[in-house]
């Protein structure tokens with residue numbers, strides 16, 4: 541398959557109630573998470589089926605253990621499953637042994653339910669410790685999607701950076717491929733308030749303006765790029781927001797040479813075109 545002028549990757553973090561359990565939240569916030577597997581995910585899968593769009597879902601081990609039918613439905617429709625911690629831990633706050641344990645159990649859970657070793661990893665909360673990505677590589681992960689140094693260009697994660705007050709000495713690219721992300725292209729900070737409903741809750745029209753701006757810029761100015769959206773079934777699965785996602789898909793389809801794909805396939809093609817230096 542020739543590389544598209546722009547590839548759009550729709551990605552879904554299937555958190556369900558993992559982060560609420562990790563933070564010890566009560567019934568109300570747990571119920572917001574439950575909306576993901578119960579209502580949001582089936583609606584999203586229906587939309588993706590109608591549009592014949594393959595996608596990537598980053599799934600915590602807790603979601604696999606708690607809502608296996610929901611994860612099986614994602615797999616049955618041909619979508620990719622990647623790792624997203626066990627109970628949506630803030631990996632930057634864990635001791636090294638505890639972090640390794642979470643990463644190992646997460647890889648095992650995804651491998652067990654999907655029947656293949658996961659290729660991709662996205663850090664819960666996009667929170668990384670200094671060793672997380674090295675650990676991910678050691679566990680066979682081929683790409684990460686948690687960093688913001690670029691927007692539509694895949695690249696290899698550097699190793700050996702040293703950052704101190706005198707200067708930042710940048711290391712050299714390693715094996716792990718990065719699929720860059722940003723909060724602007726994430727539904728959560730736009731839409732979902734914190735506890736007790738306090739915080740921003742944008743109209744979909746605002747988010748649509750931002751996402752379409754990124755889409756049109758990437759298509760026009762960055763040919764060959766990959767635009768990655770991060771969404772959560774419990775957030776984007778609400779009716780007024782899902783209608784916006786439908787309009788976004790239609791807008792992307794109206795541009796020449798736009799393709800939708802799973803991240804593992806995008807990364808695989810990129811890796812063939814950009815082999816690791818010997």
Ligand SMILES: [Zn+2]
Pocket residue numbers: 553554555624628664665
């Ligand atoms: Zn998450």
